[in-house]
Amino acid sequence: METGETKLAYIPKRSYLFVPGHRPELIAKAKGKGAHAVVVDLEDAVGPDAKADARESLRGWLKSGREIYVRINSSGTSHFEADLTLVGSPGVCGVILPKCERSEEVERVRSAGASCVIPLVETARGFRNLEALCQTESVQRILFGTIDFQVDLGIVGDGDELLYFRSHIVLVSKLYGLQAPIDGVCTAIGDENRLRDETERGKRLGFGAKACIHPSQVEVVNRAFRPTADQITWAHRVLAAFSESGGGAVSVDGQMIDVPVVLQAREILSSAGEPVS
Template sequence: MNPLDTPLGFSSNFLFVPGTRPERFAKALDSGADAVILDLEDAVPEDEKEHARSAIRAAWPQFTAEQKKRLVLRSNSPGTKFYVADLILAQELNIACLLIPKSESLDQINGAAQILPNTAIVPMIETAIGLDKLKELANSNQVLRLALGNIDLQADLGMVCDPQETELQVARYQIVLASRLAQIAPPIDGVTPSTDDIERIQADAQRAKRLGFGAKLCIHPKQVAPVKTAFMPSEEEVSWAKRVIEADQASKGGAIKLDGRMIDRPVVLLAQRTLAIAGKH
């Protein structure tokens, strides 16, 4: 099984749910979220880590096969005393995708990939070291896409950002560029801390799409709908994508022009992704 053969590469929203709150697991899956992250890290106090793993293990048989494809496990960060037990749980459950916080090296990711050969991996960029190692992280084994931990990165860099996080624009650009160069799925943008400011979540999601991100992390079900809407291709984008696919099929894969624009493989791949996100493939 190819670990990268997962619909999570096309998901536009990832909703966190604490591993200690199993009563919320089904609600999160039914919230309209493309993907649900069962969190063992920030949302779980140190003295409840084992309880969180046990809760996820107990709930696992209740998930359908379709739901399991939408579930992501966020481990604790490499180097912590909880990380090995988290990997053992991911291996036991044959989890579809592992989100690794504070990823900082190729060895960390490749080590997890060796233990979890059937699991897609999302390194989370949350430190100066991780930002510096973007290229090797993006090119590590089984990496599906990168994710930005914007709050932790601000803290690690000593930043005091404005509401638009203008100070993180360069970091966001670097993550998008590294993803494109590694030819992996567009990255996942970080969280919007406010759960009640719908205009803020809409603006943050729209900014993420403009910058080249393909998804955003959500911390509350209320954030899912506006994020999904922001990343949904427009009618014009879908129409263009359909025409690109039709022209590509007519040329049998050869380079052609459409409306004066050269249509090559990257353009075709973008069109395929647009249709997949729009649910019209």
């Protein structure tokens, strides 16, 4: 962007709230909880005997025209093909594909009518094939399924134990031009401190969003990703000083302002949804 050019920033989705697919009354409630994306879950949240009813319930709800994401069942299950009949429906703005391991699985979902697919990487094989998934058409970003991933690899712990894997997902997502990935859920419902710590850790590592399993988690996640008032003020001052200098060397608060600092300031304002110059 040339110096002096201003545009309103696009704010990527930061919170993805999962709602059980067999509880249609919760979908409308979830839409009012401030989540940037509501995900109707047809997979883990729905028992085998209730999946058909959940599909039909969702099919009826989609007629309202309101947009949601859908987590379908994985390609290795008997429910996959039936779930695909929903992915091209009006109102489905994205599909989360669990246990995703091959680009062919994404292609199958896309060919069924999905315009956006978010692979849920939660196995060793899916992680190994991450680059192929990121290069597949219609993939917008990656969701890291930390709990199932730990089980698959025999890992105990969600902290340093997953540092390499989180950092690699961030790196590969960037290399192939995807949005910053979505971090896995915090299972400690009601523990705001733990949720905030987990979200801020993901943000420091380069994640751009977090999955939520309860409405009470949404605002904590949104707030953690939102720049502070002090950061926004600093960013405006940096860009103003840089603009006034005509792009030359300038100091703000004793810090030399160069292009990397300007880019950081623009990113802060972009994350806040403010005009960026």
